[in-house]
Amino acid sequence: MSADEGIAYQATDLARNHREVIDAARRGSALIRDKDGLALVMAPAEETRRTREISDLALDLVRAASVMIPGGAARTAGAYGGMAWLSVLPIESQRRFFHEMSTALMVAASGATLRPVEILLGDWRATAEAWADPDTRERLLADEDTPMPSIEL
Amino acid sequence: MTPDPDTAWTIKAASARAQREWEEVNAAEPELMAALRVRLRLRPLDRSDNPNRTHRLRPPLDSKNVDGQKLPQWQHEITGAGRIHYCPDKVTRTVWVTMVNLSHPRETE
Numbered sequence: 001m002s003a004d005e006g007i008a009y010q011a012t013d014l015a016r017n018h019r020e021v022i023d024a025a026r027r028g029s030a031l032i033r034d035k036d037g038l039a040l041v042m043a044p045a046e047e048t049r050r051t052r053e054i055s056d057l058a059l060d061l062v063r064a065a066s067v068m069i070p071g072g073a074a075r076t077a078g079a080y081g082g083m084a085w086l087s088v089l090p091i092e093s094q095r096r097f098f099h100e101m102s103t104a105l106m107v108a109a110s111g112a113t114l115r116p117v118e119i120l121l122g123d124w125r126a127t128a129e130a131w132a133d134p135d136t137r138e139r140l141l142a143d144e145d146t147p148m149p150s151i152e153l
Numbered sequence: 154m155t156p157d158p159d160t161a162w163t164i165k166a167a168s169a170r171a172q173r174e175w176e177e178v179n180a181a182e183p184e185l186m187a188a189l190r191v192r193l194r195l196r197p198l199d200r201s202d203n204p205n206r207t208h209r210l211r212p213p214l215d216s217k218n219v220d221g222q223k224l225p226q227w228q229h230e231i232t233g234a235g236r237i238h239y240c241p242d243k244v245t246r247t248v249w250v251t252m253v254n255l256s257h258p259r260e261t262e
Contacts, residue, residue, distance in 0.1 A: 093212050100211075119204050126208035126228050127215075130238075139252050140210070140226060140238060143218040144167040153164040153175050153190070153250060 008033045054109050056082070057117065061101055068094050085125055088132040097124050161194040167219050167240065167249040174253040178235070181255065189231060193248045197227065197241045206230040216240075219249045231255065 008031045024030035025042040060082035077084040166172035179186040200207035224240035235255040
């Protein structure tokens with residue numbers, strides 16, 4: 001009885017058979033056809049939010065990718081759209097981010113949790129933040145040849 | 154929560170500068186650093202409680218040589234602007250602190 005199964009409820013079902021419509025929505029989605037024929041979908045808010053987040057991130061990623069490809073748009077921060085923070089990283093790292101994020105988004109789009117995507121995004125943003133500051137970058141890239149093994153903090 | 158000495162990680166400074174920074178921040182924010190110390194001793198690789206504050210850095214900052222050993226590089230957000238960077242060594246269960254500060258000079262948008 002979900003939208004995927006091709007059954008459309010009528011607007012009047014919201015009053016007459018509201019439990020049935022809501023149960024169908026809770027199982028995935030319920031297609032409701034209004035009096036003028038307009039099709040509406042009732043679905044769990046969390047799933048709708050998840051789908052929107054995946055599509056927004058995919059769109060941001062496509063926009064950023066258009067800058068990364070050889071012969072693409074000029075690599076200004078603005079050209080990266082919602083992923084402007086990515087512009088500070090070396091191009092090799094940007095391309096690696098693209099591959100990792102593409103894979104993570106495809107897994108999430110198949111129904112898995114969004115948590116790995118959020119973690120990956122956070123890791124890369126933290127890396128870009130550290131890389132953007134010359135002092136921090138220099139410290140984090142440097143070898144530590146004289147550690148203090150005898151002192152416990 | 155008191156870390157179990159048999160399973161707790163040991164926290165050490167990867168340089169004299171990192172040690173000095175730890176002590177300075179510890180003097181300025183003792184409660185904050187006490188909580189951080191417990192966290193690093195118990196679960197330096199765990200980010201299940203707040204994945205937005207603990208990160209494993211990605212290339213080109215994903216690893217660092219500490220005393221000849223290539224180790225992964227992590228970051229924990231102590232405060233909104235404060236950061237600690239560290240390299241956990243799973244073999245010796247040592248957390249090598251490489252950098253501590255309370256005011257990150259620049260944040261990306």
